[in-house]
Amino acid sequence: MKAQEILTQLRLARSPSEGLSAFLEITANLVETQRPLEELDGAKAVSREVAQILEGVGRALLGTPRQERYRTLSELMDVVNDHRGEGWIRAEASLKIVDMIGDAASVRFSYPWSMRPCLDYTMMSNLAERAPQISFVTPTPEQARIMGHILSILDLGEAVSIETAWGWERREVSNAAVEVMFPPFGLIVKDDDTIPERTLASLGLERGKIGRMLSETLAIADATEMTLGRVILSTTTGAMFRMVGSETVARDNLMRSDRLQAIMGVPSGMMFTNTGIPTLLVTLATTVAKRSSVRFVDLGHDLVAAKGRRGRFEVLPEASWLDLASGAKVEDRALARDVPFEEIRDNNLVLTPNRYLSTGARERIDALLEKHDVAPLEDLVEFIRPLSISEDEGGEYTLLEAMPADIVPDGFIAEPKRAVRVSMAKYNKARNQRLIPGDVLIAVKGTVGSVALVPEGIPEENAEKIWTAGQSMMILRATRRGGIAALALYEYLSDPTVQEHIQSLAGGAVIQSIGMKDLKALPIPLPTLDTLEEMREGFQRRKDILAQIEELRSQLEDDRAACWPHRELRAAD
Structure with missing residues (x-):
């Protein structure tokens, strides 16, 4: 039976998801207890006529071979969850996960997103006439019911044990050969009663005092402390980058476990349909293995992925995630690197692939640094981080907040477009972040690395209107003892190779940012006086060329305005 035929019937329900839920329950009931339709919760959500139609469709589906049933159910789930995006990853990614699991004797799948790999693995094991111990753990009762219905429809009801709980909710250390953990992203965990004492202690936390705990961090701690077998864990890049609270503790414990095997960058849309953020797949070896390096992999590399429908990354069929994570050394250092x-500890325990795979830019920078005296950025400038200043109704002073969008082609900041009216008190507070000519601005959040110079002729101190920087920018103000000209700093930081390197240092789940430790430690070459003079002359030449371009652009607009229909329409104005 074709999925499209069933979808036509599901449209008779109030929504596709409601129709699918009803269809699964009604069809599973034909295999299980065969209760009357009016006793089924799913049937109550649709009209009796629709329920009877769905029952007939279910009987037809049950008359097909198991593989065809599963293919049809998967296609239905694809369509419904392509809109909802809840607990159902893309088929190609799921098969790669199953390949990574291998022929394990026992597998524990936890959290909603692991549902499809669990079903794929169960089906493949059945086809291979294997009977591994499989469990599925989800905090969502509705998903647990749907999973049970699908297994019943496939005549595999006894193949998987289903538990309604959080993945980290364990009574003891797991002895599963493989754990597949796909926790929800960005979920703040408030109820610590479900967290084992051992997991809390590993993070240095006490019950009732867990603070702002994110689900990804908790899953990492759970994988490190409460498992013995291999682990395949999905997380956001932010969880492997941020330098706050228990997140760094969790990463430190992960490193100390000697089990961390590989971290693979997954482009947005490759696995999850409902999020536009890139994610990571983290693999842990067994507790027996001891490791001294971590393999970082880019699953968006053109050797293993390609742009497909709607510009979304597609997994190439021949690509083996298993081999990339644990196989022989890969020669292409932009694809994978051990x-x-x-080196990871030197990088403040940041565990994101772009930090370690962008080696070309770093090598070119190292070659330049060898030819010059070098100093860390923190020795050359004062860092001024702008504070958030809210607007006052009727405020008598104006703050013009510079943003990356205010950077113009000549490298300077134009008059900022964002104006904030403030009182005297807030104006005085803003004095500390007032821009002065010669300051260098760099974006540390959002469009990380965007850099600009502050020009001469801007409002001076005590003016009614002053220029400041927005919170996404950092003010770099050369110190007298630093010995570097603002122009030299700007020219270096704005170079495309340096920009590539700076962006490789950035991280974050949704909004990219660069850590202060990384920014302060950034090595800066110090040009000689002759080099500085050459640089100033070149910068002035480019300003003159830009002025000529603007003059030509103005002439172009004037010429266009003198022709039909622009001439007549302009006159009509």
Whole structure:
């Protein structure tokens, strides 16, 4: 039976998801207890006529071979969850996960997103006449019911044990050969009663005092402390980058476990349909294995992925995520690289692939640094981080907040477009972040690395209107003892190779940012006086060329305005 035929009937329900839920329950009931339709919760959600139609469709589906049933159910789930995006990953990614699991004797799948890999693995094991111990753990009762219905329809009701709980909710350390953990992204965990004492202790937390705990961090701690077998864990890049609270503790414990095997960057849309953020797949080896390096992989590399429908990354069929994570060394360092623990610790335990795979830019920078005296950025400038200043109704002073969008082609900040009216008190507070000529601005959040110079001729101190920087920018103000000209700093930071390197240092689940430790430690080459003079002359030449371009653009507009129909329409104005 074709999925499209069933979808036509599901449209008779109030929504596709409601129709699918009713269809699964009604069809599973034909295999199980065969209760009257009026006793089924799903049937109550649709009219009796629709329920009877769905029952007939269910009988037809049950008359098909198991593989065809599963293919049809998967297609139905694809269509419904392509809109909802809840607990159902893309088919190609799921098959790669199943390949990574291999022929394990026992597998525990936890959290909603692991539902499809669990079903795929169960079906493949059945086809191979294997009977591994499989469990599925979800905090959502509705998903647990749907999973049970699908297994019943496939005559695999006894193949998987289903538990309604959080993945980290364990009584003891797991002895499953493989754990597949796909926790929800960005969920703040408030109820610590479900967290084992051992997991809390590993994060240095006490019950009732967990603060702002995110589900990804908790899943990482759970994988490290409460498992013995291999682990395949999905998380956001932010959880492997942020330098706050228990997140760094969780990453430190992960490194100390000697089990961290690979971290693979997954482009947005490749696995999850409802999020536009890139994610990570983290693999842990068994507790027996001891490791001294971590393999970082880019699953969006053109050797293993391609742009497909709607510009979304598609997994190439021949690509093996298993081999990329644990196979022989890969020669292409932009695709994969084994990074020693020592290098990771030098990078403040940041565990994102772009930090370690963008080696070309770093190597070119290192070659330049060898030819010059070098100093870390923190030795050359004062860092001024702008504070958030809210607007006052009727405020007598104006703050013009510079943003990356205010950077113009000549490298300077134009008059900022964002104006904030403030009182005297807030104006005095803003004095500390007032821009002065010669300051260098760099974006540390959002469009990380965007850099600009502050020009001469801007409002001076005590003016009614002053220029400040927005919160996404950092003010770099050269110190007298630093010994670097603002122009030299700007020219270096704005170079495309340096920009590529700075962006490789950034991280974050939704909004990219760069850590202060990384920014302060950024090595800066110090040009000689002759080089500085050459740089100033070149910068002035480019300003003159830009002025000529603007003059030509103005002439172009004037010429266009003198022709039909622009001439007549302009006159009509």
